Each structure stands twice: as structure tokens, then as C-alpha cells.
Amino acid sequence: MRAIQITEYGPPSVLxxxxxxxxxxxxxxxxxAVRASGLSxxxxxxxxxxxxxxxxxxxxxxxDAAGVVDEIGEGVTGVRVGDEVFGAxxxxxxxxxxxxxxxxxxxxxxxAWSWAEAGGxxxxxxxxxxxxxxxxxxDGHTVLVQGAAGGVGTVxxxxxxxxxxxxxxxxxxxxxxxxxxxxAEPTTYGAGLADRVPSEVDAVLDCxxxxxxxxxxxxxDPARVVTIADLSAAAHGxxxxxxxxxxxxxxxxxxxxxxxxxxxxxxxxxxxPVAAEFPLAEAAAAHELSESRRAGGKIVxxx
Numbered sequence: 115m116r117a118i119q120i121t122e123y124g125p126p127s128v129l130x131x132x133x134x135x136x137x138x139x140x141x142x143x144x145x146x147a148v149r150a151s152g153l154s155x156x157x158x159x160x161x162x163x164x165x166x167x168x169x170x171x172x173x174x175x176x177x178d179a180a181g182v183v184d185e186i187g188e189g190v191t192g193v194r195v196g197d198e199v200f201g202a203x204x205x206x207x208x209x210x211x212x213x214x215x216x217x218x219x220x221x222x223x224x225x226a227w228s229w230a231e232a233g234g235x236x237x238x239x240x241x242x243x244x245x246x247x248x249x250x251x252x253d254g255h256t257v258l259v260q261g262a263a264g265g266v267g268t269v270x271x272x273x274x275x276x277x278x279x280x281x282x283x284x285x286x287x288x289x290x291x292x293x294x295x296x297x298a299e300p301t302t303y304g305a306g307l308a309d310r311v312p313s314e315v316d317a318v319l320d321c322x323x324x325x326x327x328x329x330x331x332x333x334x335d336p337a338r339v340v341t342i343a344d345l346s347a348a349a350h351g352x353x354x355x356x357x358x359x360x361x362x363x364x365x366x367x368x369x370x371x372x373x374x375x376x377x378x379x380x381x382x383x384x385x386x387p388v389a390a391e392f393p394l395a396e397a398a399a400a401h402e403l404s405e406s407r408r409a410g411g412k413i414v415x416x417x
Contacts (some may be wrong), residue, residue: 115379117212118397120173120414123163126401131394134174134209137216139187142397144217146181146199148393150233152208152265153413154178155343158404159276164345174209175356175397176415178202178236180223181215196237200373202240207281211397211415213222219369224379231386234265236372238386240320243371246277246353249317258315260329261322263289263299265412268343268387271296273371276355276378282311284322289410292387308332326350387411 119132133183137342157175159165172238180200183193193199201220203210203222223232232252251257257274261267262377272294274281293300301310318333320326323343330336334352347354357367378384389409392400393416400413 115213116394117209118175118394119209119328120161120172120175123161123166126161126388126398126405127160129175129398129401131397132172132174134212136214137209139185139190140215141188142190142192142218143187143204144183144190144199144201144220145185145216146201146217147184147214147217148179148181148210148233148417149229149415150181150414151176151179152234152237153211153397153400153404153415154237155265155404158401161401170288172215173214176203176210176215178238178240179210179215180229180232180235181417184214193220197357200227200235200376201290202236202367202369211394213417219367219372221372221376224376225281225377226382227386228388230388230391230414230416231412233416234388234414235269235375235386238266238269239273239375240357240368240414241266241320241342242273243374244357244365244368245270246274246317246343247317247368248353248365249319249338249340251279251317253361255279255316256313257281258318258332259283259298260303260318260320260325261285261343261402262293262296262300263410264321265389265409267321268292268296268411269375269384270348271298271320271382272378273375274319276374276383278289279315282313282315282358285410296356296387300331310314320344320352326352389413391416
């Protein structure tokens with residue numbers, strides 16, 4: 115089968131469409147014929163060499179995907195061959211950007227979602243759920259999402275709203291209408307953010323990086339801030355939330371969020387804004403767009 119693979123660190127041009135053996139579902143897993151899969155910021159960082167201690171090469175990219183079940187592992191119930199699902203791989207090395215992917219967690223694909231939306235959903239849902247579980251976000255809270263127009267941020271805004279929170283989202287001004295449509299109050303990035311936040315903030319999810327001192331000041335306590343994007347987190351007393359297999363401090367995966375997300379989608383309360391969709395063979399162009407930081411929403415690879 116085809117899979118996007120990295121054999122050396124570097125710019126997007128190091129990505130290759132490789133021919134690799136078909137994977138097979140083990141106990142508790144399913145295999146899908148992939149229709150669409152997501153591009154994550156973590157994969158971009160791994161490819162560039164920024165997170166070279168996380169994986170060994172060669173490395174196959176992709177954490178989340180959607181497709182049609184074609185193989186079911188031992189002990190799996192509640193799903194059949196032919197079902198349309200979305201979900202996540204067991205570890206970062208399983209490679210969802212491929213023709214076939216083995217999923218360790220999944221939910222039925224909501225009818226309201228396109229394949230592109232479903233393919234890019236699981237990683238964002240898991241990441242936001244993991245952070246909000248740690249922060250204890252719930253009814254009546256006010257949450258600041260830094261980087262609210264990105265792939266994780268757009269989903270995080272909606273999941274926080276679904277928990278009963280009031281959400282403030284930072285984004286470039288051209289994305290403010292998107293942020294409002296998702297249920298948040300938009301404001302711009304940059305110095306003086308504390309003066310633009312209209313109310314006391316109970317929790318902060320940083321999806322952008324580069325502003326932790328100000329975000330800690332806004333929250334009033336570094337324990338009320340979680341970042342998924344800033345590797346300087348420890349220096350500011352902030353938790354860096356990640357689930358990279360084998361790395362110290364990795365959080366357990368919050369895969370229970372997938373079923374919740376599917377239910378919200380069926381109710382019309384969760385969508386996955388797709389910034390761009392590229393053929394699998396154009397993964398390098400997808401990484402270039404991600405690195406530009408100008409994509410409003412999730413970047414997806416289509417089969």
C-alpha cells in the first residue's frame with residue numbers, strides 16, 4: 115500500500131509516498147480503507163526534526179483517519195465490515211496517511227460530516243478533550259483558546275461550548291467571523307491581550323505557542339494553562355500536553371472524546387472546518403501550507 119513516510123528530517127520535500135506492507139488489525143483494533151486522513155502539527159514538527167527524540171526513522175505520518183472498515187481484530191464488538199468510521203491509531207508510528215490504517219479507537223462517522231471532515235476530526239477531538247479534562251473545563255467556566263482558528267482550535271472552541279463554557283478565541287482578524295460562527299467571542303493575537311479579554315478567565319488552552327507569560331498572567335495561575343504548542347512550557351510552570359508514545363510526561367490518550375464528538379455532530383453542534391484538502395501524493399504541499407500558519411481549520415489528505 116501507499117503511505118507517507120519520512121526517512122530523513124528536513125523541509126516538506128523529504129516526504130515520500132512509499133510502498134509498504136499492508137497493516138493488519140490486532141486484538142482490539144480495526145483496519146479501515148482510508149478515505150481521508152488528517153495532517154497534524156506534531157507530524158510537521160517531527161518531519162522538521164524539532165521532535166526528533168519522539169520517533170525513530172523511517173516514520174510514517176498520520177494519527178487520525180476516516181474510512182470503511184475492512185478487517186476486525188479479535189475481541190472487537192459493535193462494528194462490522196463495511197461500517198463507515200473515524201478514529202485514531204494506537205501510536206504515532208502507525209501511519210494514518212496511507213491507503214489502509216489500523217485504528218485503536220473509533221466511532222461511527224456522523225452522516226453530517228464529509229469524508230474530509232471525518233478524516234481530520236479524531237486528532238483534534240482527542241487533543242482538545244485531553245486538555246479540557248486536565249483543566250476541568252465545565253459549565254459556567256470562561257475559557258480562552260489561543261489559536262482558535264487552527265485545526266485543533268476550531269474543534270476545541272466547539273467542545274468547550276458543548277461543556278457549557280463561555281469561550282474567547284484569539285485569531286487573525288480575517289478569521290473572526292469563523293470564530294463567531296463556532297460560538298466564541300473573537301479577539302486578536304499580540305501584546306495587550308489581557309486588555310482585550312472581556313472577562314475573568316478560568317482556563318487557557320494554548321494552540322499557538324509564543325505567548326505563555328501573558329497567558330499565565332491572564333489565567334492568574336500556570337496550573338490553569340495547558341499548551342499543546344509551546345516547548346518552553348516547563349520554564350513557565352505550564353503543562354505541555356502531548357501523548358507521544360515513549361516520551362516522559364506523555365498524557366494518556368483521551369479517546370473517550372470520539373463518541374462524544376460523534377454525538378455532537380449528529381446533533382449539529384460540532385463541525386470540522388477544513389482549510390484545504392490535498393491528494394495523498396501532495397503531502398509536501400499540505401505540510402507547506404501548515405508551516406505557513408495561514409490555514410484556518412484542518413488540513414486533510416484525501417485518498
